Amino acid sequence: MIHRAPQAPITSPKATQGCPGALASHDSGQMMLLSVLTILSQWLAPIPGAEVSEGFHPPAHTWSAGHRGVDYATTAGAQVHSIGPGVVVFVGQIAGKPVISIEHSTLGLRSTYEPVLASVREGEQVMAGHSIGVISGLGGHCAGACLHLGLKAPGVGHYRNPLELFDHGFAVLKPLAG
Numbered sequence: 001m002i003h004r005a006p007q008a009p010i011t012s013p014k015a016t017q018g019c020p021g022a023l024a025s026h027d028s029g030q031m032m033l034l035s036v037l038t039i040l041s042q043w044l045a046p047i048p049g050a051e052v053s054e055g056f057h058p059p060a061h062t063w064s065a066g067h068r069g070v071d072y073a074t075t076a077g078a079q080v081h082s083i084g085p086g087v088v089v090f091v092g093q094i095a096g097k098p099v100i101s102i103e104h105s106t107l108g109l110r111s112t113y114e115p116v117l118a119s120v121r122e123g124e125q126v127m128a129g130h131s132i133g134v135i136s137g138l139g140g141h142c143a144g145a146c147l148h149l150g151l152k153a154p155g156v157g158h159y160r161n162p163l164e165l166f167d168h169g170f171a172v173l174k175p176l177a178g
Helices: 028-040
Strands: 052-054 070-073 079-081 086-094 097-104 109-114 116-118 131-135 146-152
Touching: 086 109, 097 116, 097 131
Parallel strands: none
Antiparallel strands: 052 070, 070 146, 079 131, 086 097, 097 109, 109 146, 116 131
């Protein structure tokens, strides 16, 4: 199954503005749920409408093989956007590939994008959907051009599936080969 990335969140942080009683409850559980929904609604796909060509496959052990992110099928020169609000903490080369990392303090996560030629600088604040660069024609690990999106929590080996942050809206099935 191929997931098509959403182009916009289903809800927004302003969804409860003007709604009488939306925040009237003092129940901490409801307030916590509203806070979580507000945070989650801020996350967007890095390339709206792009298909996921390779999913997240966590390794059995921190040192073993696995796919610690997801790959989006795309073309060289395609715009890449921040998946959420944060601060750019790294712009540079890793193993000959141009890489950008963004610290998302709201959830204690770091997203990494490669191979992306940066249009942002370290220390720059970005919001979800902010253009951070374009896909490089060099350094990809896919058969064609792709964006590798990684997501990590603090600590050794705490990789997360980036797709869990996005609303999947709908799925696109691949035709059978043959």
